[in-house]
Amino acid sequence: MSTTAIIMMVVALLVVWGGLTLAIMALRSKPERTDFPPGGVDDHREDMGIIEHDT
């Protein structure tokens, strides 16, 4: 392989796989927010599923 090709391959892998590693590390360090706007927890009315008519 030429030197230029090796450099480009290393840069490509570092950027993409490095980005993936950073994204995973960031998610592991803070998987979810701790503060949310009010609501959105046990609102069963809003989370309910569909009405089934097919019987």
Add this chain to the structure above:
Amino acid sequence: MSADNQTAPREQFTGQVGFILSAIGSAVGLGNIWRFPGVAYENGGGAFLVPYLIALLTAGIPILFLDYAIGHRFRGGAPQAFRRIKGWLESLGWFQVMICIVIAVYYAAVVAWAASFFVYSFGLDWGDDPQAFFFGEHLQLADVGGADPWLTFDFVAAVLIPLVLVWVVVIAVLAAGVVKGVQRANIVFIPLLLVAFGALVVRALTLDGAAEGLNALFTPQWDALGDPDVWIAAYGQIFFSLSVAFGIMITYASYRRRRSNMTGPGLVVAFSNSGFEMLAGLGVFSALGFLALEQGVGVGELGIAGVGLAFVTFPAIVSEMPAGALFGALFFGSLVMAGFTSLVSILQVVSAALQEKFALSRTAAVLWLGGVLGTVSVVGFSTTTGLILLDTVDYWVNNMGIVASAILMCVFVVWVYRRAPELRYHLNAVSTTQLGAWWYACVGAIIPVMLGIMLVQTILIRIDEPYGDYDETYLLYAGWGTVALLVVGAIVFWAFRWRGPDLPRAWPPYPPVEDPAVRKEASR
């Protein structure tokens, strides 16, 4: 009896890992393995990395977030989510569902071919001439260049039987539900895919000639950066690869609980998809370098993309190398797993839409879609002209259908109904990674402009010259007819009465509620 007592809660992924693996399963498909390496090689080699990464950051990730925001905020598959943005936009949701319907019927056929070749690998059944074996013996492709008809109903058992099996398995997975079907399939297949494909890449890198193959892929041609077509190719690759803008990510996001981080997992999904493409680039071009050395030809003279790469070039590589059967099984096994998890996600879009619009149970929706689409798939793609139809429909539905869908989504959601600030607020309210105002520029300008150029270019080229030297009348029906089918299907589905519940779902309220009294009311 109130509606609350009649219905079960909406299905949900059990957590972040299940969602991430399912989204990766959808994004990582056949295109990652057989499209990316060839596109990179033909568009500047190592220099392609520059437009590719810029496209990932300015188009891929932003439109992925747009899909997530729509699905998560409006809690529905594509038709329901768009309907909650603006009633008539439900039709755009059905346009996306129609895209999934069309893709599913031929995508299943490719998964079935890969499954057959997985079995063939163990005995190297293709012999010395993989091209003749694939087109002649396996597909029994009709000679469409002569007097033979463009469309036959001469079924090929070797294609039909695996295809039926693929449909049976995918129906079983969908019928088991989001958690026990979709999520479980991805939790099994995605780690397995990574291990199998990783082993394949390690083996490919140790082959004679691998360095020459990688040299061909990564040697930069910097002058390519001045070519607008290279930039269009980069945006196209990122766009097609991420499974965005045709309902999948909207549907999957709607199965996350409300208080769920969306952008953090989104970055993991986007970089995993590109990371797998890099892995595929290493594996495919190492193997191509080996074959080029064995045959004494240049890498560029081999079939380096698409069906030709997978079913002709790779079998040739397998035949040439020591312990090739294992290598072939790893390659075709990886194709099956990558394709199958994507097929599941495509059909989940259809299933969710049918359940929500027609108030069908999951089982009824899956049986309907499986019965109808499975039949169409078998009738259309297990015949001696299946490959021609597949090639034509695939070109039109991807390059026109999905691209048009993305442009319409950006134009109506961002420009016409001005929902971008609300969607950004939603993502920021639930997510750890915050979106800046730059996101507006991406979804409101960069994406529609780049995709608009792609769409116009494609239409002009196809008006000017027939695709693949196929018969023009055939292309009128099978190609342009596919686009017409997408539009007509969207209108027909939209026209039916909405039978599912249609309660306001958006949380958190927008604009944000600041009055403590109102906050208390909103939290009830």
